[in-house]
Amino acid sequence: MAVRGCMARQCPLLLPQDREKRVYDGFITAQDQDFRLRILLPSDFQLQNAQLQCSWPLKKVLHGYHQIVKQETALKNTHELHPPPPPQYYSSLVNEIESLGWDKLVYVDTEFSTIKLKADDTAGRKHLITLKFKTKYPVEPPDCIVDFPVPFTISWTPQSSLATIHAQFLAALDSLKMFWDVMDELDEKTWILEPEKPTRSATLRRIAIGNNVSVSIEVDPRHPTMIPECYFLGAEHVVNPLKMKLNNNIHMWDPENTLLQNLKDVLEIIFPSRSTIEKADYTMDCGICYAYRLDNAIPDQVCDDPRCGQPFHQACLYEWLRGLPSSRQSFNVIFGECPYCSKPIVLKMSIKKP
Template identity: 30%
Template structure:
């Protein structure tokens, strides 16, 4: 019987706080328009017989309204503890992540706030809730797209909700300021789902790109990334920036690498725009327009990574930079490392504005004004 009653209470009051032995329950009771934190002792749970208020949890605010609370509860006569909770309209009291009850400054004085949040979350669907913090300030929801990818929506809910909008964080491939989010949780979730569905084709193409092509940046792409840097022939890196809503349109394209190769690829893009076919994937379009192949992923990641280590510092990622400058011999360099190489012998290089490749001694041309911040 205890288990059955507990399940019913959890169903009707899913976020009410209770002790492990079900003898102590904490929540809000509304009196004189104020939300007062109280603790109910239920020594004969699931019966309401012998229940009483626990005065040990009294604070200054509770004391001020204590007589009103006692009067309200004394008028209630019922047999079961569940009925008691229903009659006094017990509401949830949030807790912090370490299990302590939140302080007064973190709790809204609006008795309807937490029930409003719970109602809206339940309208979204409990199966779509990944996590709800104990203080009701953070909720993480999910939506699975048609390709079975799971996407996350995180809301940070302020005390002034819904007049004050929740802070929204998603894995959508847009800048945060590009979306105007509504104020209500359910409406936010519906808009999130709509954007996820619109981006499915984009993620399909990105999954293909990341699966077969050697992407050097980001090294661990996530769903919010709408740019890629990938390796082409001749040690050229192609920089791609996509519009996630029109993923198969011609992206913004630039290149880094040996100057003569970069010039050739740039010319191919300029002259081949009219060949772009939005019915094809980005990979196929770029190969057709550029007339070259992407460097494909190698099963041996260690060997592959070694081939793209900076020739100067022998690491791949340095100060959030990857090697983008290359020599015809295959050596690659971070811009900062090549700059350091340049200034280390400025008397030799200042006139010819070039750097000798440490491996093959070929000249690597540099801009007339060579600075780490602009190169």
């Protein structure tokens, strides 16, 4: 047992008293003095559960250190349960990095348990893959962490290597090229309200159409040029015509065109451009809390009166209407008055996805 070996190395004057080597008796040195000590190990050989029998002078020396002793034995036991990898583990990884190319290495920790590799896709976009190794590598594959909109799994055998992972990483990048082309065009040629700083895994974009009017789309990463899920946000007198155009012109959608071009053709609109419009024109603060962002949400409720059009956070408007004696609620719909113009306003509480 590893525990027995540890005992023999660190306390050579403690000798086993039985065949199972669960009882040790002998001497230890503390503060330049020798003390008699007897140790009774449990059947599972867990050091933190061992019993110590000693004289009162040794108890006096150990008084106040019982918590430290307990922590040390627990740490030693953990180390025994999870021993470090053998030397060939490190030499093998170094050789694999050498074979793959040091220029592809971004980061490696001191224990060689975490490695980050980089790669460029065919469009020149830079990507990272984080590998977390197990002590049984290469028998067991490392955990792979990537910023992808779809799950990334690797094919692995004990003969596989870092080069194997990197090659599969490049193939996955190539399969997602069209998706990232579509998202990059949206990010470059429209005003994206949400997310503020989209990651490579983000499939949702909320695009500004006009003052307090936007469309939220969810793009399928496997079929990025197909019709996405669309949800319009804004006053009904502005949103309803857009919904009608989408329904009436859906036959015009051409998968051979880019997603942005299809949205323009079907909705019969020109999206505000970064080069011609200031983003501040589409980031009006909430009329209740006077902030633009509230718990990472931006105003998505608008007064339907054309002369008002004031935006609100859903949470703010809900709290406001709930406090009005004249408001009423039916299921997830609340009827009340606009905080600004006092015209009728309807709030449909949406259920947030987890």
